[in-house]
Structure formats: structure tokens, C-alpha cells
Amino acid sequence: MMSALKNYGTALLDLVYPRRCESCEVMLYYNQQNEARWLCVDCLQKLPRMLPPFCECCGEPYDGAISSSFRCGNCADLKLHFECAISGYHAKDAVRELIHRFKYQHELHLSGLLGCLLQKTLEDPRLVTEDVTQWALVPVPLHHARQREREYNQAWELCRVLADISGITALDALKRVRSTTPQASLSRHQRMENLHQAFQVKSSSTLHARLKGRNVLLVDDVLTTGSTTSECARILKKNAKVHRVVVITVARG
Numbered sequence: 118m119m120s121a122l123k124n125y126g127t128a129l130l131d132l133v134y135p136r137r138c139e140s141c142e143v144m145l146y147y148n149q150q151n152e153a154r155w156l157c158v159d160c161l162q163k164l165p166r167m168l169p170p171f172c173e174c175c176g177e178p179y180d181g182a183i184s185s186s187f188r189c190g191n192c193a194d195l196k197l198h199f200e201c202a203i204s205g206y207h208a209k210d211a212v213r214e215l216i217h218r219f220k221y222q223h224e225l226h227l228s229g230l231l232g233c234l235l236q237k238t239l240e241d242p243r244l245v246t247e248d249v250t251q252w253a254l255v256p257v258p259l260h261h262a263r264q265r266e267r268e269y270n271q272a273w274e275l276c277r278v279l280a281d282i283s284g285i286t287a288l289d290a291l292k293r294v295r296s297t298t299p300q301a302s303l304s305r306h307q308r309m310e311n312l313h314q315a316f317q318v319k320s321s322s323t324l325h326a327r328l329k330g331r332n333v334l335l336v337d338d339v340l341t342t343g344s345t346t347s348e349c350a351r352i353l354k355k356n357a358k359v360h361r362v363v364v365i366t367v368a369r370g
């Protein structure tokens with residue numbers, strides 16, 4: 118009943134305020150579903166989907182024909198604490214621009230579109246065989262100073278949208294206790310040091326009970342090196358007894 122009312126309300130709003138494509142601003146057809154509510158057919162087709170071949174562990178795309186699964190040079194000698202990382206798109210073109218607006222230009226309404234794009238990761242062969250409805254969505258946390266500045270954690274907003282459309286429970290389980298130097302400027306070793314003790318599981322017994330033995334989809338907007346998500350996965354397993362962690366992001370840098 119509530120969802121019927123919600124759909125009716127949305128359809129009515131679309132009639133009163135016709136929607137435009139978030140990328141090229143062309144007028145959109147009335148009452149579209151999912152990502153087609155925000156992007157026109159042309160812009161949707163041009164989105165840079167992440168397609169194989171890519172590293173089976175960290176998702177690093179690979180140029181050329183490789184039919185068997187492989188691990189890339191970046192993570193072959195690295196201990197990553199998540200099972201694998203899955204990204205829906207390359208962080209370029211319209212995807213890069215939409216994420217930038219969502220994160221830095223306060224366009225919170227784009228969470229609806231980006232949450233739909235994030236949902237594409239659930240179609241990955243590594244997840245389709247799983248009953249992800251029993252898993253939990255956990256966002257990579259922001260340090261509270263950064264969150265105050267931005268007023269929201271983009272990863273949590275994505276979790277909320279995906280929870281709404283998929284029925285998977287979202288748990289805002291982690292906190293960032295140490296503000297860290299931007300990772301891009303550091304070497305791999307410095308990156309690991311920089312992240313040491315940066316995250317904690319929130320101290321709520323209900324939360325711990327809900328995480329124990331469960332599988333987690335760790336959510337972020339963009340995955341770059343994988344060091345931050347790996348450290349979050351390590352803490353979730355060590356301190357909340359989470360079983361497996363699969364990282365899902367809208368895009369890969």
C-alpha cells in the first residue's frame with residue numbers, strides 16, 4: 118500500500134515537474150523506472166560499464182584478451198582482507214562527473230541514480246550465486262570532521278538507496294577514529310601505516326549481534342587502491358566476527 122502510494126506520488130511529481138537527464142539535460146519520458154528516471158537512453162548507453170577481463174580479486178581492469186581468471190600484479194603480493202572488489206563502472210566520463218557532483222557539489226539527490234548504478238554490482242557472477250538478501254550493507258565511514266564539512270557520508274547514502282531497492286539490511290557499523298592523509302600521495306607501505314588504527318566497529322551490542330557470522334557488502338562510491346576497504350574488512354572480521362566481506366563500489370578509479 119505504502120509503496121503504491123509512493124509510486125503514485127512520484128508519477129504525479131514527474132507530471133508536474135518534468136524530469137531532465139542529469140547528464141545532457143534532455144527531457145525524460147514520464148514515469149520511467151530505475152536509472153532511466155535520471156538518465157536518457159543515449160546517456161545510459163554511453164556509461165562506461167566495467168566489463169571483464171579484470172583482476173578477480175581487486176577488480177583492476179586489464180587490456181587485452183584473457184579468458185581465465187587471474188590476479189593482477191598490484192595485489193598478487195598484497196594481503197587484501199576482502200574476498201573481492203566489484204565495481205559497476207569505470208570512474209570516467211559521465212560516471213566520474215556524477216560522482217563528483219554527488220560528493221563535492223552537494224547534489225544529494227544523485228544518490229538515487231548512483232544507488233541504482235551500484236545495484237549493477239549484484240549482477241556480477243561472483244555474487245549472483247549468493248543469497249545477498251541475508252548479507253548486510255556496511256558503508257566505508259568518513260571521519261566526523263569531514264562528515265561535518267560535507268554534511269553526509271556519500272557511502273551511507275548509497276547504502277540507504279540500495280537497501281531500499283534490494284531489501285538488503287544497511288548497518289552503519291564502522292567509525293573512522295583517525296583522520297588520515299589523502300592516500301593518493303603515499304607509497305603502498307605508507308598507505309598501510311597511514312590506515313593503521315583508523316577504523317573501529319561501533320560499540321553497540323545489537324550491532325555486534327547482527328554482524329557476527331554474517332557476510333558483508335562493504336560499500337563505497339569509488340575504489341582506487343583497495344587499501345582503505347581492505348583495512349575496513351580486516352576490522353569487521355577481527356572485531357565484529359564478520360564471515361566474508363565483498364567490496365562493492367559504483368566505480369573504479
Ligand SMILES: [Zn+2]
Pocket residue numbers: 138139140141142143156157158159160161
Ligand atoms: Zn542524456
Ligand SMILES: [Zn+2]
Pocket residue numbers: 172173174175176177188189190191192193
Ligand atoms: Zn588485483
